[in-house]
Amino acid sequence: xxxxxxxxxxxxxxxxxxxxxxxxxxxxxxxxxxxxxxxxxxxxxxxxxxxxxxxxxxxxxxxxxxxxxxxxxxxxxxxxxxxxxxxxxxxxxxxxxxxxxxxxxxxxxxxxxxxxxxxxxxxxxxxxxxxxxxxxxxxxxxxxxxxxxxxxxxxxxxxxxxxxxxxxxxxxxxxxxxxxxxxxxxxxxxxxxxxxxxxxxxxxxxxxxxxxxxxxxxxxxxxxxxxxxxxx
Numbered sequence: 041x042x043x044x045x046x047x048x049x050x051x052x053x054x055x056x057x058x059x060x061x062x063x064x065x066x067x068x069x070x071x072x073x074x075x076x077x078x079x080x081x082x083x084x085x086x087x088x089x090x091x092x093x094x095x096x097x098x099x100x101x102x103x104x105x106x107x108x109x110x111x112x113x114x115x116x117x118x119x120x121x122x123x124x125x126x127x128x129x130x131x132x133x134x135x136x137x138x139x140x141x142x143x144x145x146x147x148x149x150x151x152x153x154x155x156x157x158x159x160x161x162x163x164x165x166x167x168x169x170x171x172x173x174x175x176x177x178x179x180x181x182x183x184x185x186x187x188x189x190x191x192x193x194x195x196x197x198x199x200x201x202x203x204x205x206x207x208x209x210x211x212x213x214x215x216x217x218x219x220x221x222x223x224x225x226x227x228x229x230x231x232x233x234x235x236x237x238x239x240x241x242x243x244x245x246x247x248x249x250x251x252x253x254x255x256x257x258x259x260x261x262x263x264x265x266x267x268x269x270x271x272x
Contacts, residue, residue, distance in 0.1 A: 042244050043070045044251060047085065048095040049078040050190060051121060051162075052234050054214040055267040056095065056255075063254050069247060076190045079160025085109060085239070092242040093251055097162055098233040105237065111245070114238035116252050117272035119264040122223045122231045123163045124209040128197040129219040134204070138225050143174050146204075149183065153193040154206040156186035163207050166230045194218035208232065209268035220268075233272070 048056055053075055060071045074081070074091070078100040085094065085104055094101060094110070098117065104110050125136055134145040146152065155164025164186075171177040185202050187193050193205035194215035204221075205212060212218050223229045236252045238245060254260060261271035 041069055042247055043072050044093065044244050044247050045091040046071055046073045046093045046095065046251070047081045047089075047091040048073055048075055049081065049097060049100075049234060050075050050192070050211055050214075051078065051097065051208050051232065052095060052119065052210065052264070052269065054210040055119075055260075055263045055269060059255060059260055059263055062259075063251055066254075067247070067250065071251070077155070077159055077161040080190060083160075090241075091239055092244050092248040093236060094239055095234065095236045095255075098235045101235045101237050109240055111238040111240050111242070114249065114252065115235055116237070116256055117233060117235045118255055119261075119269035119271050120231050120233040121208045121210050121269050122229045123166065123206065124212055124223050124268075125221045126194050126197065126205045126207075126212040126218045127203065127221055128200075129217050131203070131219070133219070133221045136222055136225055139174075139228055142225055142228065143176060146171075146174075147176060147179060149203050151183045151185060151202040152180065152204040152206065153185050153187060153196045153202040155193060156189065159186075159189040161190075161207075162230065162232045163211075167206050170224075170228060213268045234269075235272075 078097040082100045135141040154167045155161035157168040193207045196202045
C-alpha cells in the first residue's frame with residue numbers, strides 16, 4: 041500500500057476530505073494530507089519540503105510551476121470560490137446586498153473575523169485591502185479577531201467571539217453551525233480559482249495523476265458544488 045502525500049489549501053477542504061476518503065477506499069492506498077493556506081504551503085515547498093500532489097490557488101500553483109517544481113502539463117483546474125459572510129446559525133442576517141449596505145453592516149457589527157493577512161490567505165489579504173478602500177479600516181481594527189493561521193473564521197461565531205465571519209464560502213461552510221449571509225456584493229467580491237498539480241520527482245506519480253483525474257470527475261464536481269465551490 042502506497043502513501044500519497046498531499047499539500048492542500050483549506051479553500052477546498054470542505055469537499056476534499058470526503059473525496060480523499062472515497063479515493064482511498066477505491067484504490068486501497070493512503071493519502072496523507074497537510075492543510076494550510078495556499079501561501080503557507082507555497083512557502084513550505086519553496087523551502088524544500090516535498091509532496092506528491094499540490095492543491096493550491098491557481099496563482100500559487102503557477103508560481104511553483106515557474107520555479108520548475110510542478111510536472112509540466114500536470115496542473116488541472118478544480119473549482120473556484122468567492123468570499124462570503126456568515127453568521128451563527130439562527131442569528132439575524134444583516135444586509136450586505138450593496139457596497140453601501142455592506143459598509144453599514146460592518147460598522148454596526150460589534151465584532152468580526154477574517155483571516156489574518158500576514159498568514160497570506162487570499163480572502164484575508166483581500167478583505168483587509170477592501171476595508172482600506174472603503175475607508176473603515178481604522179474603525180474595524182479594534183473589533184476584529186483573527187483565527188489561528190490556517191484556521192476557520194466561522195469557528196469564532198460558534199464561541200460567541202464574533203458576530204460576523206468573512207472567508208471563502210466553502211471555508212465558512214466547513215464549520216457546522218455557521219450560516220451563509222451571502223457573497224460580498226457585486227464587484228467587491230473576489231473569486232479564487234483552485235488547481236491541482238503533480239510535484240516534480242514524485243515517488244508516486246501514477247497514483248498522483250489518478251487522484252487529480254478523480255478530483256475532476258463528475259462525482260467530484262458534485263461534491264465541490266455541494267460545498268459552495270464552482271467546479272471547473
